[in-house]
Each structure stands twice: as C-alpha cells, then as structure tokens.
Amino acid sequence: MPNFSTQKRLAACVLDVGESRVWINPDPDVAGEIADSITREDVKSQIEAGNIKAKPQKGNSRARYRARAAKRAYGHKKGPGRRKGAKGSRSPRKEIWMTKIRALRRRLKELREGGEIDRHTYRMLYRKAKGGEYRSTAHLNAYIKAKGLTRSD
Structure with missing residues (x-):
C-alpha cells in the first residue's frame, strides 16, 4: 500500500478534521487512483467518490462519572481519604x-x-x-x- 501522507494532509484540511480522523479506502483497486490525487480538487473528488472519509468523532463516556456523582449525592466516596484541601x-x-x-x-x-x-x-x-x-x-x-x-x- 502506497504512502498517502500528502493525501491525508490535504483531506484533513478539506474535511476540517485532524489527520488521525481521515480514513482512506484500503482497497488496492483504488489505491493508485488515490495516490494520483495530489491537489485539493483531486482529493475533493475522492471524498465525493467515497474513497476518503472522515471517521466519526470519538467521545468519552460519562457513565462512570454519573455513577460516582450519584453515590456522592448521598454521601458516599467523601471520606477523609478522598479529601484534599483544608475545611x-x-x-x-x-x-x-x-x-x-x-x-x-x-x-x-x-x-x-x-x-x-x-x-x-x-x-x-x-x-x-x-x-x-x-x-x-x-x-x-x-x-x-x-x-x-x-x-x-
């Protein structure tokens, strides 16, 4: 598989995401076509063709925080070992x-x-x-x- 660093950089700029979120189709049939995309216009056409996409944004789950906050609401997890700072x-x-x-x-x-x-x-x-x-x-x-x-x- 060729090195798509330039295409990744251009795609990241066009899609307005970080390079780590750029997905490039691993199919060897389209690899040559993607490798030839060296301008922003070429990259845009590859995005329209579906060969380059932005991966969905990853978030952090708040489930553990909510569970902890619920316990603290009724006084758990607030003992002396948890405290930092004066009264x-x-x-x-x-x-x-x-x-x-x-x-x-x-x-x-x-x-x-x-x-x-x-x-x-x-x-x-x-x-x-x-x-x-x-x-x-x-x-x-x-x-x-x-x-x-x-x-x-």
Whole structure:
C-alpha cells in the first residue's frame, strides 16, 4: 500500500478534521487512483467518490462519572481519604456565613410579616443575627421561644 501522507494532509484540511480522523479506502483497486490525487480538487473528488472519509468523532463516556456523582449525592466516596484541601477551602467560611445569614434573615422576615414579632424585636434580633449570635434558624427559634419574644395577642 502506497504512502498517502500528502493525501491525508490535504483531506484533513478539506474535511476540517485532524489527520488521525481521515480514513482512506484500503482497497488496492483504488489505491493508485488515490495516490494520483495530489491537489485539493483531486482529493475533493475522492471524498465525493467515497474513497476518503472522515471517521466519526470519538467521545468519552460519562457513565462512570454519573455513577460516582450519584453515590456522592448521598454521601458516599467523601471520606477523609478522598479529601484534599483544608475545611475552609472545600466550603469557604464566607459561603457558609452567607447561607446561614440569608436563612436567618428570611426567617426574621417571615416572623415580622406573620405578625409573630413586632418591628422593634425584629430589629434587635436582626442585629444579633448580624453579630453571629445564632448558629441556625432552629437556634434563633429556640432563643425567641426561651425569651418569650413572640407577640401574645
């Protein structure tokens, strides 16, 4: 079988693919015809004749990734041996704070709009939340209940 390096290069350019994706018909009957194709026009005619084709693009299967992601979603494969990076780099302190403060402020708004606390109590609790007094909404609710801050109509 002759060396088709020039034809491969030209075909790759015409087909707009890499040289590794160019397929040349191995049939010895057409080998001479392909070897004589030395211009782009000749290569284009060989492509039209079906003697030169672009192989399909190869992709990587995501099945293994999906299976792993599904396990991680319910907490598997997340042990200490899998971790790289400090606690604060895996979940930054600021992001944890943002999540917590948003939840607390949302809860305070619900309580105020629902008429469970007055605006003065709301302001006081809002400032305490900003100061980092409450660990979570459950902690906030427990504080309100313990101090008897809800409106008793």
